[in-house]
Amino acid sequence: MEITEARRPLTWLLATWGVTRLVLLLFVFRVFLFPGPDVTTDVSSIYQGWYEVLRTGSFPQADVTWQYPPAAALAILSPALLPFLDYAQAFFVLAFLADLAVLVLLLNAGLRPRRSPRGAWMWVAGVPLLGPTVYARYDVMVTAVAVAALLAGVRHPRVMGALTGFAALLKVWPVLLLAGAVRRRAWGAAAVTGAALSALFALLMPGAFAFLTFQRDRGTEVESLGALVLHVARQFGWQGRVLLNYGSVEFLGPYVSVVSDGALLLTAVAFGWLLLWRLTARRIAAHTPADAAFTAVLLFTVTSRVISPQYLVWLVGLAAVCLCSRATRMTGPAALVLAASSVTVLEFPVYFADVVDSTPLGMALLFARNGLLLTAALAAAVLLWRSTVQEPAGERVRPLEPDADQPTRTGETAASAPS
Secondary structure, three states: OHHHHHHHHHHHHHHHHHHHHHHHHHHHOOOOOOOOOOOOHHHHHHHHHHHHHHOOOOOOOOOOOOOOOOOHHHHHHHHHHOOOOOHHHHHHHHHHHHHHHHHHHHHHHHOOOOEOOHHHHHHHHHHHHOHHHHHHOOHHHHHHHHHHHHHHOOOOHHHHHHHHHHHHHHHOHHHHHHHHOOOHHHHHHHHHHHHHHHHHHHHHOOOOOOHHHHHHOOOEEOOOOOHHHHHHHHOOOOOOEEEEEOOEEEEEOOOHHHHHHHHHHHHHHHHHHHHHHHHHOOOOOOOHHHHHHHHHHHHHHHOOOOOOOOHHHHHHHHHHHHHOEOOOOOHHHHHHHHHHHHHHHHHHHHOHHHHHOOOHHHHHHHHHHHHHHHHHHHHHHHHHHHHHOOOOOOOOEOOOOOOOOOOOEOOOOHHHOOO
């Protein structure tokens, strides 16, 4: 009886995952039609077009919509592993398998003694809230590598570093996983892996770093935090336009560059805060690297010129890793990310036309989604600071050792930290 009772929560978790993922597959395979524009066309047209170019041994240098680092080619080429399916079908299956891989990683971490299955539940619940977009973008594959890197964590710093370096060459943002890494070996492995793969791609495939120019020229996308200023300005006669530009739906017109520059300034401020936190942090516990990575990605997401729906996949994955620890301080921000995910599927794809037209409904959805993300980012930053920088009453702590992975207190020697 006791064994049956213990297994019941796991049975419910796996059943929920299975049902929700079956529904997602039915949507991307168009057995059922999801409201709003068809989110699968990026795979069948854009991704498949890049696939045909990449197969020739070159990056799509003439295509300004190619805005990804060189290892992204591996994700775009991956459907070749399933030659018995057409390109789009193979991509959806691989995205599904990446989703499954994340679940397995989180269960393996969360079911250990003194750990929590909340992380697996976060993933099970958060992904379907975003709708079929999850399986129609390669972000779930990147998130799988990032989750594996964070879970390797302190115990295997070189593995964490190598996976982080690889993930950063898939889609840049995973470099932020190193924000809370406390071992030099993690940074070293990430640098070596990133440099080696970059050199390999540069030597073997022309145009490996053309994406840097295309990213630099991007403007303010209609779903971003800064875009809210322009949505409001439209209500008062601002004469800007919304057009497909550099692969995304962006605002064009007077003062857009000012808003874009403002977003870049906020990103710089976020980076400065992270650097200050890193230099002043005094207490690093086993859960801190995941908390720091989640906070860093939240900060850079809300200050981005683009907050596409698939960005929420990253946040759900990182929040899930945080929740695998019973000691994490990120429960509140994780709940806010879940709430933001449920709004995100409404602003894209369900009511995306309203967002583009700056209708009251579209603006309300954007204010709600971006407000939740902003609140989550600020709350995560405050919680991270309080748990690692502020000195607990009656307890003195010494500055963080570069190779420490547990809290260090006055009177401990450097040798007392685990190797």
